[in-house]
Amino acid sequence: MTSDRPRVGIIVGSQREPRAGLQIAKFVQNTIRELQSQSDLNIIDLAVWNLPLYNEPGIPSHIPSPEDYKHEHTRRWSREIASYQAFIFVTPQYNWGYPASLKNAIDYLFNEWTGKPAMIVSYGGHGGGKAAEQLKEVCDGLRMLPLDKPVCLTFPDKDFMAKVGRGEDLDTGEVFKEYRVEIQQRFSELMTKL
Numbered sequence: 186m187t188s189d190r191p192r193v194g195i196i197v198g199s200q201r202e203p204r205a206g207l208q209i210a211k212f213v214q215n216t217i218r219e220l221q222s223q224s225d226l227n228i229i230d231l232a233v234w235n236l237p238l239y240n241e242p243g244i245p246s247h248i249p250s251p252e253d254y255k256h257e258h259t260r261r262w263s264r265e266i267a268s269y270q271a272f273i274f275v276t277p278q279y280n281w282g283y284p285a286s287l288k289n290a291i292d293y294l295f296n297e298w299t300g301k302p303a304m305i306v307s308y309g310g311h312g313g314g315k316a317a318e319q320l321k322e323v324c325d326g327l328r329m330l331p332l333d334k335p336v337c338l339t340f341p342d343k344d345f346m347a348k349v350g351r352g353e354d355l356d357t358g359e360v361f362k363e364y365r366v367e368i369q370q371r372f373s374e375l376m377t378k379l
């Protein structure tokens with residue numbers, strides 16, 4: 186039996202270990218679950234997908250069917266992304282941009298993204314606003330429907346960064362509690378675009 190609840194993919198943009206990305210994505214997922222249960226919120230972890238650097242011979246915007254990709258990893262990725270109606274990109278800022286892992290995962294596909302609403306949650310020492318801005322522009326290029334405003338989570342202090350480096354529990358629910366309402370508001374806005 187298939188559910189008619191919209192499927193929302195929460196994409197973890199970083200894939201190094203250790204990292205903050207997965208804990209932050211789970212914080213976003215939990216925060217939205219407190220608000221509603223009308224959608225399926227699934228985490229899509231790029232560290233698990235571990236896609237090679239883009240190696241398809243074709244141009245994704247010219248490929249209408251997953252069967253037309255050369256590689257099995259692309260066909261699987263295509264089916265995964267096609268199965269969602271909306272996305273939340275959870276991305277760190279790396280050197281004023283978003284990470285190569287996320288761009289790589291995005292570039293594998295085109296039609297699978299098109300027309301779908303996107304919310305961006307960035308994070309970093311200063312909130313990752315530059316990464317969010319660049320990612321929004323890429324979403325526009327993919328003809329997605331990105332929200333105007335991202336949620337930018339600012340790390341509280343250098344200690345927090347050190348904890349990330351040691352792979353410790355980041356207590357995200359407490360550290361980022363001031364952002365909960367904003368995340369929920371943005372998510373409500375995302376749902377209106379479906």
Ligand SMILES: Cc1cc2nc3c(=O)[nH]c(=O)nc-3n(C[C@H](O)[C@H](O)[C@H](O)COP(=O)(O)O)c2cc1C
Binds near residue numbers: 204282308313
């Ligand atoms: C390669 C690299 C570049 C970074 N550049 C920035 C930056 O430009 N601005 C910022 O606020 N933080 C920057 N940081 C700090 C990251 O935001 C922080 O380490 C965060 O935990 C990275 O996300 P991740 O742990 O999920 O990989 C950088 C970190 C790395 C590893």
